[in-house]
Amino acid sequence: MYEMNSDFFDGFAAMFSEDEVIINEEHFLLGSFAVMALNLDRGILREIERQVPVLEEAMIVFLSARDAVSAAEAQEVLNELWDCLMHLPVYHLFVEPDMSHHHLLQYLREHPEETDDMVTSGTKRHHAYSQWIEKLERFTMAIETFIRNTDFFVEEYLESSIARTPDAYAAAFGRYQCDARMAFEIELEEKEETGSIEPVEHVEIEFPTKVSFVSVQNGNKIVLAEKMVFDELSSFLYTDLYRGMAAGHISRRCDNCGRYFLLSSGYDIRYCMSIAPGETSRTCRQVGAHRKEKEKIGSDFVRREYAKYYNRLKQRKNRGRLSVDEWNRLIGLAQNIRDAALRGEMDVEELGRRLGGI
Numbered sequence: 001m002y003e004m005n006s007d008f009f010d011g012f013a014a015m016f017s018e019d020e021v022i023i024n025e026e027h028f029l030l031g032s033f034a035v036m037a038l039n040l041d042r043g044i045l046r047e048i049e050r051q052v053p054v055l056e057e058a059m060i061v062f063l064s065a066r067d068a069v070s071a072a073e074a075q076e077v078l079n080e081l082w083d084c085l086m087h088l089p090v091y092h093l094f095v096e097p098d099m100s101h102h103h104l105l106q107y108l109r110e111h112p113e114e115t116d117d118m119v120t121s122g123t124k125r126h127h128a129y130s131q132w133i134e135k136l137e138r139f140t141m142a143i144e145t146f147i148r149n150t151d152f153f154v155e156e157y158l159e160s161s162i163a164r165t166p167d168a169y170a171a172a173f174g175r176y177q178c179d180a181r182m183a184f185e186i187e188l189e190e191k192e193e194t195g196s197i198e199p200v201e202h203v204e205i206e207f208p209t210k211v212s213f214v215s216v217q218n219g220n221k222i223v224l225a226e227k228m229v230f231d232e233l234s235s236f237l238y239t240d241l242y243r244g245m246a247a248g249h250i251s252r253r254c255d256n257c258g259r260y261f262l263l264s265s266g267y268d269i270r271y272c273m274s275i276a277p278g279e280t281s282r283t284c285r286q287v288g289a290h291r292k293e294k295e296k297i298g299s300d301f302v303r304r305e306y307a308k309y310y311n312r313l314k315q316r317k318n319r320g321r322l323s324v325d326e327w328n329r330l331i332g333l334a335q336n337i338r339d340a341a342l343r344g345e346m347d348v349e350e351l352g353r354r355l356g357g358i
């Protein structure tokens with residue numbers, strides 16, 4: 001977050017547990033922010049792109065004039081830019097109650113020695129200010145690169161009929177990296193042959209973070225989480241995306257509305273839970289289930305799920321953790337669910353949920 005504090009501008013911290021990311025004390029399933037970024041209204045990025053050079057110009061004018069007029073102008077541009085940033089994933093969690101950024105220019109006028117520092121090469125404040133401007137300059141490009149690379153990866157490597165498991169996602173990621181490396185080398189060779197000066201895009205991702213460990217509350221237990229401080233939003237988005245994948249959560253495009261949603265279960269769900277376009281209350285999942293009414297879930301799939309459940313239960317019984325009565329009762333319940341699924345009375349997700357809930 002381009003947060004204003006006594007050191008002017010700061011990074012933001014996120015905590016990662018096994019399947020969650022915690023920011024500003026709010027808990028989200030890992031991978032949720034990557035989905036938000038993929039669904040981002042690009043108009044906001046265009047607007048930020050337009051405002052950054054305007055802010056830079058206004059700051060230059062203010063830092064040399066330091067009068068009330070130039071301060072008011074720079075403040076106005078800064079406020080507009082801030083409003084746009086507040087629409088972005090993560091930053092929307094940091095809305096400052098006191099809107100302290102609204103007073104930055106006033107603060108700079110009231111503290112001329114700090115402002116002098118800002119314009120003096122070699123000082124800490126000058127460095128922080130230059131870095132902030134540089135970050136803003138490459139900000140939209142970094143987010144767009146994230147969206148483009150991720151969209152490509154999801155569509156090309158995760159949409160095919162791979163299993164919905166962390167192992168399968170890891171293997172898909174390996175293929176993606178290997179292909180990207182090859183494409184990079186081929187492009188590099190071509191570039192040398194043709195003498196082109198176009199930069200070659202490299203998808204390998206590296207970024208600096210500060211890591212520490214903390215205990216956090218996760219539901220009703222306390223877990224050890226990794227606390228990471230990110231300098232840039234894009235670095236956080238990659239971390240959320242890939243940690244999410246390791247936990248079995250991926251971004252997926254809804255077959256009905258085309259927007260991304262988080263697929264966090266092992267089931268091959270194709271529709272999101274948002275209200276479907278043109279509907280007032282039905283979700284894409286309901287619309288999709290209705291549309292696919294005739295294509296009931298395959299009986300093979302139902303039988304496989306039932307067999308998995310049966311074997312798990314049998315193991316528990318063999319280890320003496322289940323009485324014969326309990327075993328009979330649970331198998332009876334599972335059989336009822338299986339039969340209902342075979343009659344087409346539930347979708348894939350409901351089958352998983354009901355078998356898991358017995």
Ligand SMILES: [Zn+2]
Pocket residue numbers: 254255256257258259271272273274276284285
């Ligand atoms: Zn949808």
